[in-house]
Each structure stands twice: as C-alpha cells, then as structure tokens.
C-alpha cells in the first residue's frame with residue numbers, strides 16, 4: 001500500500017514537504033476484514049486541523065473491495081470509509097473508524113456517481129443539509145448569505161435555500177465561481193477579491209440579512225455580521241480564512257451579537273449526535289441529485305501522488321467544486 005503520512009505538523013497553510021509518501025506491506029485478511037483499493041479520495045479543509053500528531057492523514061475514500069472475509073461485503077462492491085490517505089487498506093468492518101463512523105456499502109441502485117458519496121451526497125452535502133435546514137430555521141422570503149459559496153458545502157446550502165424560497169447571496173473568490181453560483185440559482189454573487197463586500201451586501205440586501213452560513217470567518221464574516229438583522233441566525237460551519245495567512249479575524253461582530261440578540265451556533269457533522277442523522281440526510285440528497293433539483297461540481301485531480309498538492313490548493317482557492325483525487 002502507498003500511504004501519505006504527515007512529516008511536519010502544518011504551520012498555517014500546508015506545504016508539500018510536510019507530507020511523506022511511504023509504502024507498507026499489508027497483512028493477510030482475518031475474519032470480518034476486507035481489502036480495499038481507493039478509487040476516489042476526499043480532500044477536505046478540516047484535514048488541516050485534524051492533522052496533529054497522527055501519522056497517516058485523515059480522510060474518507062470510495063474504494064473497491066478486492067478481497068473479503070466479511071459477510072455482507074462482497075468482492076467487487078464499493079464502500080465509503082474513513083481509511084486515511086492510503087491506496088490500499090485492510091479494514092475490519094465491525095470496528096468503528098475515525099470520528100465513530102462505520103464502513104458503508106454503496107448501494108448498487110443509488111444511480112449517482114459513487115464519487116458523490118464524498119461530496120454532495122457525503123460529508124459536505126450532509127453538513128449543508130443538517131446545518132442549514134435543521135439548525136438555521138430558514139423561512140421563505142428570508143435572506144441568507146453563504147461564504148465559500150461555490151464549494152462543496154456552500155453550493156449545497158445555496159441550492160437548498162433556493163428550494164426553500166429564500167433570497168440567496170453567495171460570496172466567492174473568482175468571477176468563474178460567481179458565474180457558477182448564479183447558474184445554480186443564487187440571486188446575488190459577490191466576488192470578495194474584487195468587490196467591496198460592504199457595498200455589495202448593501203446593494204444585495206438593503207433590508208439586511210436573516211441568516212449567515214459562515215464557512216470562512218475572518219474579514220468576510222466581519223462584513224456579513226454587520227448586515228445581520230435583529231434576531232438573525234448565524235451557523236458557524238468553518239473557518240478556512242483563519243490562520244491561512246490570507247486574512248485574520250477581527251472581532252467587531254461581537255458587538256452585533258450582543259445588541260441584535262443574535263443566535264449563533266456551531267455545527268460539526270462528525271459528532272455522534274449528528275452522525276445519527278447522516279443516512280437520512282444522505283438519502284434525501286441522493287433523491288434531490290437524481291431528480292436534478294440540486295447539482296454538484298467536482299474538482300478532480302488524477303493520481304494518488306498528487307494528493308498533497310491538491311490538498312494545499314484548497315487553501316488558495318484553486319479548487320472549483322468538491323476536491324477529489326481519482327486514483
């Protein structure tokens with residue numbers, strides 16, 4: 001097996017020489033074990049924070065079963081599993097994986113590309129579904145702002161918000177991404193690298209913002225908080241702008257939390273109480289994808305050896321869509 005390991009703990013944005021590729025011989029299978037070969041590996045921003053002292057980098061993959069001593073997991077079928085940045089892995093299907101997740105068999109009849117199990121019908125999509133639909137109390141006619149709006153999470157939040165009848169404002173880092181989110185149905189797209197965010201938000205939401213789905217933190221969030229209306233809701237989903245050397249957070253919005261009596265909450269999809277709802281959310285997302293009610297863009301880099309570079313690019317905005325490695 002080929003394995004990407006962590007050589008140095010990341011300082012701010014990860015660098016190529018923080019990673020080391022090693023080879024490992026695999027042991028023969030025991031009962032309840034399967035041998036899998038990665039087809040797609042997921043690149044997610046959280047891996048930066050999860051990479052502390054563990055040797056193999058965290059990550060989920062869609063893989064094919066090459067050999068099996070586990071009932072219900074036949075050779076040739078596909079699984080979705082937290083197996084780390086590994087080309088081949090021996091997995092015991094009865095033992096919980098990272099964050100308490102399980103090995104999941106990808107149903108033959110799901111009729112969507114299996115790579116979507118890592119994106120729109122996987123962890124990022126489920127995050128969007130549960131955090132936006134079930135935590136933000138969205139109502140038709142309200143205004144929501146989504147940051148990192150073209151990304152794996154943001155693009156689904158925006159589309160779900162449109163299906164619910166909200167006015168949706170997306171913030172993204174390039175013209176192409178802004179055009180794309182408009183195609184997805186966003187009412188307004190703000191390019192935070194070219195537009196004045198404060199003025200653009202004033203123009204798009206003269207009455208103010210009801211919900212902010214915050215994927216980034218930092219200066220973008222400072223601007224959006226100031227536009228929140230009384231009793232607004234904020235879902236803090238991510239902080240990709242923090243500590244990435246591009247922007248540091250201000251805390252001016254603390255004042256707004258106080259005086260506008262805002263309700264703010266965080267959400268981590270890979271916590272036991274949220275994992276309980278994962279399958280239900282995934283099922284609904286697969287239906288929406290099959291019916292063409294939501295769309296998913298993937299940013300696929302070929303080659304296991306290119307994992308570190310493709311991961312690093314998440315933090316420069318080079319990915320346009322859910323970042324995946326195809327082996």
Ligand code: NDP
Nearest residue numbers: 045151152153172173215238239240241246267268269317
């Ligand atoms: P994306 O697919 O959106 O990829 C990351 C994108 O973030 C980049 O393409 C870039 O787009 C944007 N970005 C990078 N650096 C900055 C910066 N300094 N300022 C503003 N934008 C930046 O990633 P995901 O959709 O998978 O994740 C989005 C957020 O959601 C992340 O913060 C992630 O950690 C979080 N998350 C949280 C989960 C939870 O359970 N709470 C679960 C999954 C994800 P652009 O060109 O537009 O800047």
